[in-house]
Amino acid sequence: MPEHIHPSELERTLTDVAKVPEPDAEFMNSLRARFVAEGHASAIKNQETHMKRKTFSQRLTWALAVLILVTLVVLATQPTVVNALKRLFGYVPNVGVIDQSSQVRMLTEPLTVTRKNFTVTIEQAVLTHEKTVIIYSYSTPPDFSPNPEPMDMRAPFITLPDGTQLKINQGYRLAVQDCSTCAMRYSMEFGTIPANINTASLQLPSLIGTPAGSAPQDWTIKLTFKPADPSAIAPVTEYEVTPVPTETVSATTTEPAVGTPTQAINTYGVTQGLDKVAQLPDGYILYGHVAWTDRSIRPYGVSTNLLSIKDANGVDVPFDYAQTESNAKPEDMRLDWAFKIGKDFVAPLKLDFYMEASIDVNGGSFTFDPGPDPQPGQKRNINQDVLVGNKIVHVLSVERADTQPGFFFQFTLQSDSNIIDAFIIDPNFPPAGGGGGAVSMPQVGDPFISGYGYEKSLPQGSITMKFFSIGVLVPGDWTLSWSP
């Protein structure tokens, strides 16, 4: 009589058989440090390369700005001149803000090429003195079923009539909601095509996102350019930045000082402003930024959340996120934002933001005893006040979460100061998970959760946790006002 094996028993045995030894901790920690360091360095290098490409154009922009200033002084009473100068920047859908201080060229017309029922459409090309942007989409046959082969990662490039090749500088996927047949829409940015060259060949070794061999390869598509139709470029108005708030203000009851009753509120040097507005046929895109001067804020450590836009009648104006104009470097201590709105409102608009910053803190610790065998769901009160920076955090309780494997603790914290989130660690054990768990828009005084996990076993005895970073609500009036 054969012995029947329960499927779950077989799976358990299979799991045992397929198991391999855990990696050496020293190797893992070493590779972790290398990955983080090299990833960070690579990102900075990429951003610097991007910025260098902009240097020339920035110089040109500054030269033009001086020229414009002189012209404005001479022709200050001629409003038509001022209006014309506002058109230095323009906006092209799917491309974003472009500098049109020199002639902008575009594709003479969209192009479509079909091979084996795969159809590639070159939807747009925008050529400025800074860059060449090409947008293409493709559709696949109805029965297209990609095989599991690796993706074809060969990069697209442009070949000019004299044989010069322009490599792709960056590319990203675009939305396809407005194209029911599109399997993919992709934007590619290349270097500048000289002003006297109006033809080029786009080389697509593969269709982006298709596995090798699953779709026709090595597409060559000839492109022809012409001066852009002005109606294809939306006007952009540039604004002088008026940061708010600009001053450190006096303490209020929402910011209890520790030891110094007259301590000022720290706004961390955070400012923000509206930079540009693109005027589209169906609405506007508002471009702005947030910047800070306090170096204790982590790189990209300020989150500016747009809570609402209200018009002059107090009516909510719907908004959507838009592609920002640029990407700041970590050392820039700034972040850009962009929001798209419609045209159905009564000016002026008020944009209300919620500003949160992530701050590195050196220390602040507490000790708790998890007990000999803490069970999932088991909660223990801690009730300790910890000085973090110069503010008090109340560590209320700890609960073992019901997760497997390992041990994961959730700490409930609260502060009467502007601390609304925290990342705490056990410095003696690398984290198997953790991080803050505050609700989306916490207010001062709200309890918040911070977690920490041990992958295998618990340390013996009491555990000391240290504050690694905190999230703070940046005080101030984060409202911007704008009229078209």
Next chain:
Amino acid sequence: MENENPRHAGVDVQTVQHALAGDQSALAQIYDAYARSIYRYHLSRVESVPDAEDLTSQTFMAVIEALPRYQHRNNFTAWIFQIARNKAMDHFRKTHSHSEINESMADPSQSEALEAVVRSESRARLKSLLHLLDEDERELIRLRYTAELSFVEIAQLLGRKEDAVRKSIRRILDRLSIQMEAHHA
């Protein structure tokens, strides 16, 4: 419908964007979420710990290079494991060796403990049966039981439907079960 693997749940589009921007905590989060799975996957395919460590290092260095080209489609696990698979295939091409589920790599301490239990005979039999699987089947077993990917993640990685992956693995298990029972008959 199986949800996303909780081990990898923290890596979302924002994490990737922050990592791209050089945010060290985001890079660390990606590493912490995947390093062990990828190491286990490599170790299950190669003969030695040094080779597995080398391949894991190569995988993560390749991730840094490829990250700017990543297109978010809620498939980061499939994307990063595709890089790991490519590195493994490069390794086998260079060494002209073949991959296998390497039972000799099992943790000695765990092996000793497990050998003492009743399942020891089943384990030994199962090991030998796994060698009879073809490479595609071994890869499914490796991804599911060694790297511990979810069905959804395996489906995304292999470009197949989740249901098809479930059925394939179920079929392999059924066949192994029959073979095991036949052995005891």
